[in-house]
Amino acid sequence: MKVDAFEKLERPISAFDHDDHNDKAALEDCSVCHHVYEDGKLVEGESSEDQACADCHTLKAQGSQPGLMMAYHRQCKSCHIESKKGPVACGECHVKK
């Protein structure tokens, strides 16, 4: 998954085949990842699927809104840890080609 907001990459681009990933993981609710917050509270049932994470998450954190790298890491890894499925080690996502 190429993210242009990171200018100079320290790691190989992470593996993430959107539709294939979400099929395999049986994720039907888009807002699990494409969330919407209002006054710091999650708005249930609303989705921001027409926006990139970087549209809201700047490189640096803003208050309780994590910076862009942390946003990906927290969202991706917390679900993998909770569901005990999916990669959590650096090299499993940032795979050298």
Ligand code: HEC
């Ligand atoms: C496991 C998390 C996850 C789920 C579930 C998910 N997406 Fe995504 N989606 C992403 C990520 C991550 C990106 C890349 C965003 C970026 O470039 O920052 C993305 C990108 C997109 C984009 C391109 C957005 C853009 O303009 O950059 C669309 C459209 C999209 N998703 C639609 C959907 C729809 C519709 C669903 C539900 C059927 C869905 N997604 C479910 C994680 C998810």
Ligand code: HEC
């Ligand atoms: C429309 C704006 C918006 C978009 C788009 C968005 N976020 Fe967020 N996100 C927020 C806000 C605002 C917060 C902070 C909520 C708070 O104050 O606690 C947040 C919080 C988070 C958090 C910490 C809370 C949690 O859910 O664990 C993570 C992780 C996160 N976002 C990841 C992502 C990822 C990954 C994407 C892209 C798939 C994304 N966000 C897209 C606005 C957005």
Ligand code: HEC
């Ligand atoms: C809400 C839960 C959830 C979120 C969020 C999530 N994943 Fe996953 N992911 C899974 C599950 C479940 C699997 C195992 C699927 C299976 O059974 O093969 C998985 C598997 C994977 C795999 C292994 C190959 C594949 O496609 O099955 C990769 C790579 C991966 N995830 C990357 C990511 C990245 C990168 C993100 C963040 C942008 C992310 N995941 C967010 C649940 C999630």
Ligand code: HEC
């Ligand atoms: C679940 C998958 C996943 C895991 C595990 C993971 N990352 Fe990432 N990481 C991502 C995604 C997605 C991005 C967004 C950019 C991309 O696609 O490479 C990212 C971005 C980054 C970036 C910013 C872009 C760059 O290359 O400079 C760095 C640095 C990074 N990760 C380092 C790490 C390190 C170090 C670890 C282990 C401690 C790690 N990541 C573990 C998915 C992951």
